[in-house]
Each structure stands twice: as C-alpha cells, then as structure tokens.
Amino acid sequence: MKSSKESTRIARQLFKASVNEAGIDESVVRIIMGKLKNEKPRGYLQVLEKYFDLLRLEVERNRAVIESAVELDEPTRDRVVSDLRKKYGDRIEPEFTTDGSLLGGMRIRVGSDVWDGSVRNRIERLSEKFN
Amino acid sequence: MSNILQELESEISALKTSVTKSNVGIVREIGDGVAKVEGLSDVMLNEMVEFPGGLYGLALNLEETEVGCILLGDGLHVKEGDEVRSTGRLLSVPVGKGLLGRVVNSLGQSIDGKGDVESSETYPVEKIAPGIIPRQSVGVPVQTGILAIDAMIPIGRGQRELIIGDRSTGKTTVAIDTIISQAHQNRAAEEGKLKDHKPLYCIYVAVGQKQANIARTVATLEEAGAMDYTIVVNASASDSATNQYLAPYAGCAMGEWFMDNGMDALIVYDDLSKHAVAYRQVSLVLRRPSGREAYPGDVFYLHSRLLERSARLSDDNGDGSLTALPVIETQAGDVSAYIPTNVISITDGQIYLETDLFYQGIRPAISVGLSVSRVGSAAQTKAIKKVAGRTKLDLAQFRELQAFAQFGSDLDEKTKKQIDRGKRIVELFKQNQYSPIPVEVEVCLLWAMQNGYFDDVPVEKIRDCQAKMEEFLTTRKDSLLGKIRDEKAISDEINEEIKQAIEDFKSSYKA
Numbered sequence: 001m002k003s004s005k006e007s008t009r010i011a012r013q014l015f016k017a018s019v020n021e022a023g024i025d026e027s028v029v030r031i032i033m034g035k036l037k038n039e040k041p042r043g044y045l046q047v048l049e050k051y052f053d054l055l056r057l058e059v060e061r062n063r064a065v066i067e068s069a070v071e072l073d074e075p076t077r078d079r080v081v082s083d084l085r086k087k088y089g090d091r092i093e094p095e096f097t098t099d100g101s102l103l104g105g106m107r108i109r110v111g112s113d114v115w116d117g118s119v120r121n122r123i124e125r126l127s128e129k130f131n
Numbered sequence: 132m133s134n135i136l137q138e139l140e141s142e143i144s145a146l147k148t149s150v151t152k153s154n155v156g157i158v159r160e161i162g163d164g165v166a167k168v169e170g171l172s173d174v175m176l177n178e179m180v181e182f183p184g185g186l187y188g189l190a191l192n193l194e195e196t197e198v199g200c201i202l203l204g205d206g207l208h209v210k211e212g213d214e215v216r217s218t219g220r221l222l223s224v225p226v227g228k229g230l231l232g233r234v235v236n237s238l239g240q241s242i243d244g245k246g247d248v249e250s251s252e253t254y255p256v257e258k259i260a261p262g263i264i265p266r267q268s269v270g271v272p273v274q275t276g277i278l279a280i281d282a283m284i285p286i287g288r289g290q291r292e293l294i295i296g297d298r299s300t301g302k303t304t305v306a307i308d309t310i311i312s313q314a315h316q317n318r319a320a321e322e323g324k325l326k327d328h329k330p331l332y333c334i335y336v337a338v339g340q341k342q343a344n345i346a347r348t349v350a351t352l353e354e355a356g357a358m359d360y361t362i363v364v365n366a367s368a369s370d371s372a373t374n375q376y377l378a379p380y381a382g383c384a385m386g387e388w389f390m391d392n393g394m395d396a397l398i399v400y401d402d403l404s405k406h407a408v409a410y411r412q413v414s415l416v417l418r419r420p421s422g423r424e425a426y427p428g429d430v431f432y433l434h435s436r437l438l439e440r441s442a443r444l445s446d447d448n449g450d451g452s453l454t455a456l457p458v459i460e461t462q463a464g465d466v467s468a469y470i471p472t473n474v475i476s477i478t479d480g481q482i483y484l485e486t487d488l489f490y491q492g493i494r495p496a497i498s499v500g501l502s503v504s505r506v507g508s509a510a511q512t513k514a515i516k517k518v519a520g521r522t523k524l525d526l527a528q529f530r531e532l533q534a535f536a537q538f539g540s541d542l543d544e545k546t547k548k549q550i551d552r553g554k555r556i557v558e559l560f561k562q563n564q565y566s567p568i569p570v571e572v573e574v575c576l577l578w579a580m581q582n583g584y585f586d587d588v589p590v591e592k593i594r595d596c597q598a599k600m601e602e603f604l605t606t607r608k609d610s611l612l613g614k615i616r617d618e619k620a621i622s623d624e625i626n627e628e629i630k631q632a633i634e635d636f637k638s639s640y641k642a
Contacts, residue, residue: 057169057196109155112172114216117150125151 007043011050015058023091024058061111062091069102069118084110154217156198158182161209164202164371165416171198174217177257181216182209189222189373192417199417201373203238221257224381225250226388231332234349234363237377239385242365243349254384256377260439267445269479272510273331273397273454276312276567277305277495279560282519282577283526284482284502287510288331288395289443289452293474295459295466296484301495302458303344304564305482306399307351309456310335312567313397314357326617331454332389333361334398336382338375339405342367351565372416375409383440386453390442393449398441402458403434407470424469431473438477466501480504494561499526513620515570518577522556529553555585558593571615572601578621579633592642603636 018028032051036044064084066072072080081094088110099107104119156170166188174180174190180200181187186209192199200215203222224239229249234242241248269287286292294302310333320328335352337345345365352358362385366378379400389396400406407430414427422428434457441455457478459471464486466475475481480503488496508516532550542550559580562568568576576597579585588596604612611628618625 053196060170112154112156112170114153114155115150116153121151 004046007046008050011047011054014047014051015054018055019058023062024055029055059093062088062093063110064088064092064094065109066094066096067099067102067107067109067118068096069098069100069104071098072096072106080106080108084108156180156215156217158209158211158213158215159197161206161211163416164206164373165413166200166202166206166209166215168198168200168215169196171215171217174198177221179218179220179222181218182206183213184208187218187222188215190217191413192419201376201413201417202371203373203377221255222377223253223255224384226252226254226385228332230362230385231360232358232362234365236370237364237366237374237381239381252388254388256380256384257436258384258387258440260436261442261444261448265444265448266442267450268509269443269452269506270509271329271395271443271452272512272515273309274312274316274570275305275309276315276569277308278562278568278573278576279495279497279499280305280482281511281515281570281573282560283499283523284480284497284504285506285508285510285515286454286456286480286504287443287506288454289441290480290504290506290510291438291441291455291457291478292504293457293459293478293481294484295461295471295475295481296496297461297464297486300484300486300489301564302460302484303348303401305484305495306335306401306456306458307348308565308567309333309397310352310361310399311355311357311565314352314355314360315567315569317360318356324613324616329395330360331395331397333357334364334382334386334396335361336364336366336379336398336400338366338378338400338402339368339409340401342369355565372409372412375406376413379403379406379437383437383453387440390444390451390453391449393451395452395454397454397456400437400455400457402460403474404458404460404470407433426469430470431477434474435477438474479506492561493557494564497560499523500530512570514574514615514618515577517621518574518581521581522577525549525552526556529556551586551590554590555588555593556580558590559585559597561594568601569612569616570619571612572604574615574621575604575612575629575633576600578629582630582633584633584637588642596640596642599640600633600636604632608632 014032018025018032036048066080077096084092084094092110102118102120105117107118108115154171154173156168158166159169160167171180171190174193176190176193178190179187180190186206187203188200189203190198190200225248227250233245233248235248236242239248269289271288273286273288275281275286280286294305296302313331313333316325316328317330319325320330335348345367349358349363352361364378364382366375382398386396386398407426410430410433411426415421415425419427438455438457441453443452444450457474459474461468461471483498483501484496485498488498504510511519528549529552532546559576579600585593585596611632614625
C-alpha cells in the first residue's frame with residue numbers, strides 16, 4: 001500500500017510541473033490526468049485527490065470574489081479588476097456576486113485575504129467597540 | 132449624554148472611510164476539538180483565530196495547504212465551510228490581585244459563580260522565560276510548614292521543586308499544606324505578628340482531576356482561610372484536552388504578573404503527568420508524528436518552557452519570584468519512566484513520596500534518601516540551618532543501621548543510640564495533614580531533638596510529647612517564639628531561652 005506521504009510527494013511534484021509563470025498550464029494538466037487514468041499506477045487515487053486539492057487551492061489563490069450590495073456598473077467593475085491586478089498580478093480571475101446583507105459597499109476576497117468595506121462590516125465594528 | 136454622542140460621532144467618522152483587511156480560511160474538517168482550516172495564509176503559530184459564533188481557537192499546525200486549530204470551547208455549532216478569521220492576537224488571560232480567592236478556567240473566566248473576575252490587565256499565556264541577567268540566586272525560604280521538608284529538603288522562593296510519587300501518597304496534601312502555611316504567614320504579617328515577611332500568593336492549577344476532588348480542595352483552602360491568597364485554575368477531567376493543555380500556562384501567566392510586579396508567588400501544577408497526556412491527545416489529533424510512548428517529540432519542551440518561567444528576579448527587576456511545585460504521578464514507583472525523568476531533569480530537586488512509607492504510617496511519606504533540594508541550605512533561615520544540620524545525616528545513618536535493629540541485644544551502645552535517635556526523628560517528622568507548623572515551633576522541636584530531649588521519651592509517645600510541647604510553647608512561651616520569628620537566628624540568648632523552655636516543659640511532662 002502506497003503511503004499517503006508518498007502520494008503527497010508525487011502529487012506535489014506533478015503540481016509543480018503543471019504550474020508555470022503564467023499560472024496553471026491546462027495542457028500539462030490534461031496530459032497528467034490522461035496518464036494517471038490510463039496507466040493507473042499503485043495509489044493513483046490518493047495521488048489524484050491530492051493533485052486535485054493543490055490545483056483547486058491554486059485556482060482559489062488567484063480567484064477574486066467581489067461581493068457588492070447592488071449590481072456594479074461596467075466602469076466600476078473594470079476599475080476594481082484593474083486595481084486587483086495591480087496588487088496581485090494578471091493571474092487574478094474576477095467573479096462578481098451580489099449580497100443584499102452587505103447593505104452597501106463591497107467585500108473582496110482574494111485567496112485568504114478579505115478586504116471588507118461594506119456597511120455591514122462597519123456596523124459590526126461599531127458594535128464591537130461599544131461592547 | 133453629550134459625551135456619548137461625541138464618542139459615537141468620533142467612532143463613526145473613524146469608520147467612514149476605512150476598509151478592513153483580514154485573513155480568512157474555510158473549515159474543511161472538524162472533530163475531536165480540532166479544526167482543519169484551508170486558507171489562513173498569514174496566520175502565525177499560536178495565533179488566536181475566530182470561528183463563527185464567537186468561538187476562538189489556536190493555530191497550532193501550520194501546514195502547506197491547511198492550518199490545524201484547536202478549539203477553545205465547544206465546537207458543536209462549527210461545520211465544514213464556515214469562515215474562520217485570524218485575529219492577530221496571542222491568547223491572553225486576565226491577571227492581577229482581583230483573581231485571588233477565585234476559581235477560574237484555563238481562559239481566566241470565572242467558574243465559581245461569584246461573577247466576573249476583576250482585572251484590568253492581561254498577560255499572554257505563552258511567554259519567553261526571563262533570561263540569565265534579570266535573575267538572581269534563590270535565597271529566601273518558602274516555609275512549607277512541613278517539618279521534614281523545611282529541615283531536610285528546603286525550598287526557596289524561585290525554585291522548582293518536584294513532588295513525585297505513586298497515586299494516593301500525599302502529593303496534593305504536601306502542596307495544600309504549603310499553601311495553607313503561606314496563608315497563615317501572610318495573615319500574621321498583616322496583623323503585625325511577623326516582621327519582614329513578604330507575602331507569598333499561591334496559584335493551584337488542577338489538571339485532569341475529578342471535579343469532586345477539586346471541590347474538596349477548594350473547601351479545605353476556604354476552611355483554612357487560604358483562599359484569600361490563592362487562585363485556583365481548574366481544567367478538570369471533563370474539560371477538553373485543549374483546556375487541560377493550556378491550564379498550566381494560564382496559571383503561570385497569572386503567577387508571572389506577581390513576579391513582574393515585585394511580589395512573590397507560588398504555583399502548584401497538579402499534575403503534569405495528566406498535562407502530558409492531554410498534550411499527547413492534542414498532538415495525535417493534529418496528526419503530529421509521535422515518539423516514545425506515543426508522546427510527541429516536543430513533550431520535554433512542553434514542560435521545560437513552563438518551568439523555566441519560574442524564577443527569582445534580581446533587585447533591579449523588582450525582586451519578585453515565582454516558585455513552582457510541579458506534581459508528577461509515577462506508576463508502581465517507577466521514577467525512570469519517560470515523563471518523570473524529563474521533569475526531574477528540569478527541576479531543582481524532588482520530594483519523593485513512597486507508598487511503602489505511607490502504609491507504614493509515616494506521613495508525609497517522604498523518602499529522605501531519594502529526595503533532594505538542589506538549592507539546599509541557601510533556602511533555610513539561620514535558625515533552621517543550625518538545628519537541622521545533622522538531621523538528614525542522622526536519618527541516613529539510621530536507615531543504614533535499620534537492618535541490624537532486629538539484633539538489638541548484639542549492638543554496641545553507639546549503634547543502639549543512633550537507631551533510637553533515628554526512630555525518634557522518624558516519629559517527630561510524622562505530621563497530620565492540613566496542619567502546617569510555624570517555623571519558630573519547628574526550630575524548637577528540632578533543637579529539642581538535636582540536644583537529646585526526646586531521647587528519654589518512648590518512641591510510641593514521641594507524637595504525644597511533640598503535641599504537648601507545641602501547646603506549651605504556643606501558650607506559655609509566646610515571647611520566645613516571637614523572638615525566633617523576628618530574628619530568624621539562634622543567638623546565645625535565644626539558645627538559653629529555648630533550653631530553659633524545653634527543660635520547663637520536660638519537668639512537667641509525663642510520658
């Protein structure tokens with residue numbers, strides 16, 4: 001039985017081979033997936049699961065979720081994306097959603113970083129200060 | 132009203148244009164008091180993280196793709212997909228004199244039903260121990276009130292003295308007696324009866340014990356009037372492994388406040404064996420590699436960093452001290468097991484309690500041969516040093532000769548005398564629990580033993596003679612006791628007075 005440490009090590013190596021300066025190389029990912037599926041080496045399921053996790057985290061790291069209380073117009077969206085790309089690089093993939101509970105303003109999440117300028121956040125912070 | 136309006140206005144204007152940045156993660160796994168969180172890229176080791184619902188955790192495992200956090204509370208409402216936020220803070224507990232007389236949990240929250248604890252300051256639970264330069268040597272005694280300890284295994288303020296033994300050998304009793312003795316001395320100093328006495332505040336950390344035992348201990352301390360000078364930190368057996376792991380550090384933080392503010396404190400960790408077991412559980416659930424006996428590789432560091440925080444600071448740094456009395460429970464008297472040897476190598480001596488002695492009726496069941504205080508007579512007053520100097524040697528010789536005791540008629544006079552003296556010393560050192568003896572009475576008892584005033588008392592009557600001598604001294608020779616208490620040394624004049632007092636007593640005592 002291949003140990004999970006070994007599977008993790010292999011998955012990490014495959015992940016390193018799948019990522020270049022521009023980000024995830026989809027063609028390399030397809031080649032790796034094809035080989036694993038066809039050849040089915042020992043412990044390939046564990047390797048696949050770990051490889052998938054690493055790819056997913058890389059995608060998450062470069063995904064910017066922009067939540068706003070109301071739908072943003074095109075110029076605002078462009079400005080937000082441009083500012084984000086200046087800070088995090090061109091690999092950022094934006095995703096716009098609306099959330100009425102924010103009451104106003106915006107909440108941007110990029111990977112683990114959250115920039116919260118929503119009215120809801122300000123009210124919560126005000127409430128914390130007085131508590 | 133206008134003040135609150137102004138405050139509100141300034142708070143709102145401060146919030147108007149600011150955007151907060153936080154670092155978050157998503158819970159991927161939760162169970163056994165541990166949460167695996169994906170994200171939290173900027174979190175640091177031991178940083179507090181906040182779960183939904185106001186629950187806090189500590190980030191202990193910083194791995195490549197996830198962070199292992201231990202929960203500081205009930206995690207039943209936490210589920211996969213919940214967002215976790217880093218706080219940028221270390222875990223801190225309230226400290227100060229407001230905690231005296233209170234029973235708190237590992238987070239410093241009150242659990243005695245007397246309302247919130249009064250505290251204006253917090254101290255971090257994990258802190259780096261004082262370095263070499265801020266320290267000074269241990270030289271002021273901790274009078275435990277236990278004759279055997281004060282005479283032969285003296286403890287000083289700032290020392291770490293391990294109390295080790297099997298189950299039910301009186302380890303906790305030694306610690307509680309010490310705490311009660313400090314309370315008596317503190318009270319006497321407040322009433323002006325004890326001069327030049329710096330109060331010693333006590334912290335009792337209960338790890339993994341039965342709630343009933345802790346309740347009984349608190350009741351004993353309350354009855355003895357010791358709770359006014361004591362903080363009890365409770366992490367019972369029904370608390371999570373996380374709370375049991377944190378409790379000694381929380382107690383140490385409370386003790387450090389006293390030390391940093393020029394006061395003296397004593398902390399009892401009861402017991403570190405259960406603390407190591409709790410840490411093992413936390414480490415195994417965090418999937419850390421296990422070593423000997425399934426303990427994690429850093430179990431030595433667990434205790435060394437805790438005990439190194441006990442010290443005596445130099446005069447320039449306030450002359451405060453934190454004395455530690457860690458307790459370790461052995462199995463079948465095995466002091467060479469993993470955790471006991473670890474803690475023995477860290478501490479400045481040990482008080483070893485033996486089951487055999489306990490069942491022979493020698494209580495406290497202190498094994499003089501295996502017990503040691505590496506500070507030694509530097510932690511004794513001149514008075515005690517003068518009268519207790521030979522006691523350990525006499526007992527050691529007695530133990531050597533005990534095997535020959537059965538050949539009573541075949542021994543020379545000198546050997547018989549040594550055996551008789553040894554038996555009487557053993558009897559003298561027996562003491563009831565929760566009955567600490569004041570140091571001035573200890574001096575008189577040891578003086579009487581050293582000068583042969585117990586030699587004509589039958590061995591089985593020694594305890595009776597001792598009790599009556601104590602009563603005689605406290606009721607009729609209070610001025611002599613006061614002199615010994617104040618001077619802490621036996622001058623020629625005091626020596627004569629003690630001799631007179633003991634002779635007066637012996638003339639009226641009938642065995």
